[in-house]
Amino acid sequence: MQSYFDEETKSPLYLWFGEHFDIIDNKKVHLKNIPLLKNNETGKVYYPDKTKQVIAHYLSEAKKYKKSGIDLFPKELGSKRYPYSxxxxxxxxxxxxxxxxxxxxxxxxxxxxxxxxxxxxxxxxxxxxxxxxxxxxxxxxxxxxxxxxxxxxxxxxxxxxxxxxxxxxxxxxxxxxxxxxxxxxxxxxxxxxxxxxxxxxxxxxxxxxxxxxxxxxxxxxxxxxxxxxxxxxxxxxxxxxxxxxxxxxxxxxxxxxxxxxxxxxxxxxxxxxxxxxxxxxxxxxxxxxxxxxx
Incomplete structure (x- = not known):
């Protein structure tokens, strides 16, 4: 199970929705308003498992169409409802x-x-x-x-x-x-x-x-x-x-x-x-x- 804590410092990680840039599989990855996990003490950013899955999907599409990278700026997240009360x-x-x-x-x-x-x-x-x-x-x-x-x-x-x-x-x-x-x-x-x-x-x-x-x-x-x-x-x-x-x-x-x-x-x-x-x-x-x- 992915940890809610930084494995190196043991500090808590917090959901963060800021702008983030990375290079993954030689492709530029530009993220904004997508959930990331951040260590507020060190500033280091980690990818939640769900975010990894999303990035992997769009990187696959980028490779398929020979694009240099991906830009992910989801506008509406968190609106899903569950069958309880x-x-x-x-x-x-x-x-x-x-x-x-x-x-x-x-x-x-x-x-x-x-x-x-x-x-x-x-x-x-x-x-x-x-x-x-x-x-x-x-x-x-x-x-x-x-x-x-x-x-x-x-x-x-x-x-x-x-x-x-x-x-x-x-x-x-x-x-x-x-x-x-x-x-x-x-x-x-x-x-x-x-x-x-x-x-x-x-x-x-x-x-x-x-x-x-x-x-x-x-x-x-x-x-x-x-x-x-x-x-x-x-x-x-x-x-x-x-x-x-x-x-x-x-x-x-x-x-x-x-x-x-x-x-x-x-x-x-x-x-x-x-x-x-x-x-x-x-x-x-x-x-x-x-x-x-x-």
Missing amino acids: ESFKFKYSSIDYEFIPGLERPWNEGFLTPVYFKTSVLNKYSQNPEYELDLFSSTYGTISYKSEWSISFGVNKNKLIIMWLGDIDALPEEEKYYLRSENTESVHCIHSEFYNAQIEVEWTEPSIESRVFELRSKLSASTNDAHGKPLYMLDGEVSDVISNLDKPVFWEDKNVSPVIESLNRIFVESINSNAIKSVLKEKNLNLMLKIKKD
């Missing part, structure tokens, strides 16, 4: 599915098409106790409704929420209507731990932040298994929390404070105090009365 008209781009490495499949065409949402889409799920919003890391989590359904999501560098079109298709209609109201246009970027886990099946050592998030999730799940109540309930404007989770570039108060505040909300303020009191009451009524008196 079509009546809801979700905004997405088939460019992502066809050109981002690892998404295209010979079966279930379009299932792994990324659909983008504003971070505010998560607020509903954090504020309603019937839902469970679980963050495995700052860029990967799940939303669950009782034992009826669950869906994974990611957070990209633009602070947009990403879900797979095929996963959305399996949700109840009322959830699709809500998601559609928060749906936004594609930005052609899905780099996140969500992508790494689900597509790359990444087993590398997770970051410190990811390990802490995972421990939080496991602790909450253990509490839920033992007492029927999770230890953590992430309430409030989750969109604000997520938008401030980036590591600060400059270690000054104004840069560090938003991160500390968000981590405090995730690990301290989200402790389910009502659940703790309820369990204590069940275990020791006298202790509960003493707590209330204090």
